[in-house]
Amino acid sequence: MPSLTRDEAVARAALLTVTAMDVDLDLDRGAEHFGSRTSIRFTCREPGASSFADVRPVALHAATLNGRVLGPDDLVDGRLALADLEADNVLEVEATMAFGHDGQGLHRSTDPADDEDYVYGHLFLDAAPRVFACFDQPDLKAPYTVAVDVPAHWSVVGNGAAHQVSSGRWRLATTRPLATYFVTVCAGPWVSVTAEHDGIPLGVHARRSLEAPLREQAEQMLATTRACFDGYHRLFGIRYPFGEYHQVFVPEFNAGAMENPGCVTFRDTYVFRGAATPDQLLERDNTIAHEMAHMWFGDLVTMRWWDDLWLNESFAEYMAYRTSAEVLGAPEAWVEFGMVRKLWGYAAERSPSTHPVAGSPAPDALSALQNFDGISYAKGASVLRQLIAHIGDDAFVAGVRDHLGAHAFGNGELAEFLDAMSRAAGRDLDGWAQAWLRTAGADRLALDSDGVLTRSTPAAQPASRPHTLDVAAFVGDDEVLRHRVVLDGDQVDVPGVDGLPADALVVPNAADLTWAEVALDPRTTEALVGNLADVPDPMARAVVWTSLLGGMAGAEVDPRLVLDVVEAAWPREDDASVLSRVSLVVTSSVVPLFLRAEEREEALERVAAAADVLADRAASDGGPAADALALVAARVWARSGSDLDRLHRWAAGHDLPASLGGDDDFRWLVLRRLSALDALDDAALGAAEAADRSLAGRLAALGVRAVRPTAAAKQWAWDRLHDDPDLSNYAALELARGFWAAPDPALVRPYVGRVGDLLAHLDTRMGEDALSRVAVALHPKGVVEPASLEASTAMLGRDDLSPGVRRALLDEDHVLREALASHARFA
Structure with missing residues (x-):
């Protein structure tokens, strides 16, 4: 179906103004289809002109424009032709629509824990016509009045305050003007916790099977919500304008969250089933703050075009x-x-x-x-x-x-x-x-031993970007220099650098105030193994880690040096975000991509040993902070360790850190590692599935099966991706993420050239947003060989992949090129 062009949007916005949207949805027709009735009131600045509405039904039952019946020939490629418009118009459309299973449109998901169904609307970027007839562009905003029919035991949450008017019948209050992509309806047997703050009704909602953790965590989330409202009211000087404020944690959500006015949707993994580290709590708080900021930036004031x-x-x-x-x-x-x-x-x-x-x-x-x-x-x-x-x-x-x-x-x-x-x-x-804003590219900042800070700009994107930043230096755990500078030319002198001791770590942009690649001087780079952990400023340490990992990606830093620094400095780190992100990058990128296959087993052993050092430190320190360290250490060891005895004990729930007792998600992490080591039999996996019938458990089991290093397991995962028409977006992603895991590349090498065909096949049943995420995981960059690059190049030359999928593949192609360049330089 054609995507709306900017020119078409400009022309339609110049012609039409939408004054009211009335939408009536019948979600009680079974698991595959729902009814949709829409009445659109709009004006036309040029009576007699023609335009079109957007609608993508399974079946169009009736459509009338100002009482005039529109025929089936008027609907072509999702566009309903509207001819001979009047100054004031009413378009009425009745259709049958299909529930989505790819996280777009009205997504319907079954929770295997209790076989209950849940529905939520995710209409970004152009999925609204899969739910109701509309003029689907961000600058044709209108107030919405929505009614919904659902099974009698369901409840409904949406953009407007929802009220049950009869058994199974709900009406939502008319909204302020909304863009089409902000409209949502969330329906199902939700568990809800409600409150009120500063006159704003609040609610947090999740699936029934998440009731216990939701109720346990609701007050913390609501406290964050209250504080954010107070902060934004002070900062913006405009009160929140959309009535009630609900936050719904929904299954199989493609993104982190979506800023639907009055009804924000979040991926439900933010309701933690087990222990959570401080950085996980920080991420959730930050996501709550991010989506609330959108109530002003995006919702109150919306971009005119994308x-x-x-x-x-x-x-x-x-x-x-x-x-x-x-x-x-x-x-x-x-x-x-x-x-x-x-x-x-x-x-x-x-x-x-x-x-x-x-x-x-x-x-x-x-x-x-x-x-x-x-x-x-x-x-x-x-x-x-x-x-x-x-x-x-x-x-x-x-x-x-x-x-x-x-x-x-x-x-x-x-x-x-x-x-x-x-x-x-x-x-x-x-x-x-x-x-x-209008020029791409990141400048590169480098500081020499004489204290001259130099800015170099990408040749392909010339620009003169002024940088306000600071430079700091550290000797042991002492900060011995910090200067704030403005770099508005090619270079600037930083006082005091030329007199620093030889063992000083010198960090440009130490407070991370600007956007630029930081090139550490050779003396600082050489000293990282012994000295990085002593730097007292966590922000400066983060800048060093970012520089180190960026240098590795650019084939300027040996990945083995990164591993050396991880081994020496990471177990002594205090910041939760540094601990979690560095370990994730090392186990998901540094080891499997930038090291050669024959080096990876030993590298993972070193990572596991570093996790043990962190665990020992946590045990000796004691206290709440130590519990968080122990949790990170256990998770990292479970991704990298190869002691089968310990893994089997942990899988059985024995000898675990205290915070991980009964943690199903951690158990699945351990089982995934056992499967990757080909040390998990079908009986044990079946028992784990029986013990955890949740949606998270079902998805984790798919990943556990996909990582198993056998020809039969890889064929099973590939066939499931190709042949299962009911595969959800999350299930496809789990299979793709586990597929390339193999100690011997020969196991998956036969599939490298087949990825393009599989993605083209999946395009017939998955939306672009979901498929782009699958394409990232399915790209054959895990087999770091020239033949994979040839296959990647061939994929990019295909004409049967959507623009979003091609973009995802282009980015992963670049990652593969970075890994190959590193192999070539540091072999």
Whole structure:
């Protein structure tokens, strides 16, 4: 079906204004289909003109325009032709729609724990026509009035306050104007915890089988919600405008969360079934803050077209981390930002698919999905931090308030935002915006022993970006130098560097204030093994880790050095985000991609040994902080250890750290490692499945089967991906993530050239958003060989893969090239 082009959207918005949307959904027709009735009231500026509405039904039963019957020939490729429009119009459409199983549209999922079904709407980016007839573009906003029929024991949550009017019949209050992609309905036998704060009704909801952890964790989540509301009300000067505020934790969600006004949806793994580390709690708090920030950036003021996606995501990203640090009392949030989000963003910046923060071409809606990445999130947030350094925080906040007030319940774009900021700052910002927002690429910062800080700019993306940053130096656990500098040319002198001791670790951008690759000087790099753990500033340590891992990706740092630093410094780390992210990158990337196959077993043993050192440290330290260290150590050991006796004891629940007793998710992690070592028989796996009938357990079991290093297991996983028409988005992702795990590449080498055909086949039953995520996991980069690169290149040349899938494959192709370059240089 054709994707709406920007030109078509501009023309339709110039012609039409939508004044009211009435949607009636019947979700009580079984597991596959639902009924949809829509009444759209809209005006036309040129009576007699023609346009079209968007609708993608299984069956179109009736459609009338101003009482005139539209025939089946009027619906072509999801577009319903509307001819001879009047000044005021009513379009009525009745259709049967299909539930989605790929996380898009109205997704329906069965919880195997109790066989109950749950439905939620995820209408981003262009899935709304799979639910109701509409004009599906972000600048045709309208108030929605929604009614829903559901099984009698279900409840309903949506954008407007929901009220049950009879058995199985619910009505939702009419909303303020919403873009189509924000509309949602969440229906099922939810468990709910409700509260109220500052006149705003609050609710958190999850599946029945998650009742115990939801009730246990609800107050912490609601406390975060209350604090964020207070913080944003103070900051923006505009009260939350969308009535009630519900947060629904839904199954098989493609993203982390979605900012539907009044009814935010989250992936339900944020309701922790077992023990949670501090960084997991921080991530959940930050996600709550991020989605709430969208109530102003994205929902109150929505981008006019998808090329201004950054106006949503960069702002929500920055505001969430600012709020986590300043309002929630978690300054370590900025460490997590550097270790998790910026690592993601720098990888996107290195890829050939890199693009500017703002104004990236989006000729149609689907092409915009390709830029929904670490640049729009992490780089955009970093650029906003640089904007604040450039104009001051008071001017920034004043500009934000101006922009929100001027475009409330409407749409905005980059030029209008810059105008607001320029007025607040009292200066023209177009040159700054050209360098930071409209030009792709990351500068490279390097400091020599004489104290000269040099900026180099990518030759393919020339720009003069001013950087406000600091430089710090450490000797042992002492900070011996810190200077704040403004680099607005090619270089600047940093006082005091030339007099530092020979063993000093010197860290440019130590507070991680700017967006740039940091090249550590050779003396600092050589000293990391012995000295990194002593650096007292966790932010500076995070910058060093990011630099080290980025240098490895660029074939400038030997992955064996990374492993040496992990072995020496990681077990002495205190920051939870550094501990978790470094260990994950090492076990998921450094070892399986950047080391040769014959080195990986020994490398994993070294990682497991480092986890044991961390566990011993936790045991000797004692206290709540030690419990978190012990939890991280156990998880890392379970991903890397090969002591079968210990793994079997842990799988049986024996000799576990105290916080992991009865933790089903940890048990599945152990079983996955046993399966990867071909030390798990079918009987033990079957017993584990019987003991954990949850959705998480069912999915974990798929991954456990897929990682088993046998020809039969790989064939089973491949066939299941290809042949199972009922495979959900999460199930496909689990199988793909486990498939390439193999101690001997020969086991999976026969499949390398077949990935493109499989993805093309899956495209017939999965939406682009879901399939793009599967494509990332299914790319054959796990077999780091020239033949895999040949196969990857051939895939990129195909014409039967969607733009989003091609973009995902292009990024993974770049990762494979990075790994091959590292192998070639450091073999």
